[in-house]
Amino acid sequence: MSVTIYDIAKEAGVSASTVSRVLNSSSLISDERSSNIIEIANRLGYTKRAIKKQKSRAILNIKLVLGQLNDPSLPLVYSVPELIDGIKAGVPENQLNIICETSNKTKDLFSSKKSGQADAVIFAFCQVPKSTEQYLKENNIPFLVLNRSPEENDFITFNNKEAMNELVKKSLVKTSRPVFLEMYSENEITTERRQGFLNACEELSIADYEFIQLNSLDEIDRHLLTNFTKKGKKQIVAMNDIIASVFMFQALKNSYKIPEDFSLSGFDGSSVSSMLASELRTVSLQINKLGRKSGDWITKRVLEREEAAYQVYLKGKYIEGSTYSS
Structure with missing residues (x-):
């Protein structure tokens, strides 16, 4: 097994980043410590990978x-x-x-x-x-x-949090009553986008917002749309374009109009949004x-x-x- 900078760091009692700096001829490390690390690297037989x-x-x-x-x-x-x-x-x-x-x-x-x-x-x-x-x-x-x-x-x-924050601030005002639609999933991306939405609402002084966690996309149906209408929840911020696309499909199927009855945004700029009847407001993650x-x-x-x-x-x-x- 080849020797790594982590092996050298352990032997020298320093961090891997210190070893990295020495092996890349950094002037930030003292001559004495550099000499010791180089001696250990040579003794252990460290070599950089050949290309x-x-x-x-x-x-x-x-x-x-x-x-x-x-x-x-x-x-x-x-x-x-x-x-x-x-x-x-x-x-x-x-x-x-x-x-x-x-x-x-x-x-x-x-x-x-x-x-x-x-x-x-x-x-x-x-x-x-x-x-x-x-x-x-x-x-x-x-x-x-x-x-x-x-x-x-x-x-x-x-930067999911920053991008969602910017999207929401360009879409909502203080009197908005938005709903954040997400799938039931606790992961880094969901958390960041949710926090971006929350931060934007705070900056805009929006107090009447709601989070909806979906177990399945099938939950976006006539009942959900009717419930939103009764509550006056007409600004829908979807966590991604897939959720937004399903929402638009169900809204049009049930005789609602976008954006007259519901304003809608997605996130990702995915290919699925290109099949929609209207161009979706979103953030494109340029792959x-x-x-x-x-x-x-x-x-x-x-x-x-x-x-x-x-x-x-x-x-x-x-x-x-x-x-x-x-």
């Missing part, structure tokens, strides 16, 4: 781990081809061999010989299993998490942009061997749409 090249181009094997297949909403929200195109565009001068896998807690992602040759791993729209994280760190394989923000690892994600930034990470982490933390928040793109009345 294959063809002429002047690097050839990189990138493992792309996607969300589980049992989540039917993933392909509706995130375009994998768009992500892959973005990753390749982000490293234009080099050849990328992208090996796709689906995440599965019971499956060893590195069981095959080919899998073990990955120069880097990108986890897209899924969590990193602890056993996999440990394997990657022990074998000094860089890895990146997309659309999540684990504070101890590299990540690129969208190609996410991919290009991942390419930048590959350049810095794999090609240039930088070991400083890479943690990036991207800004979503606001789409005005025609589903909110002025």
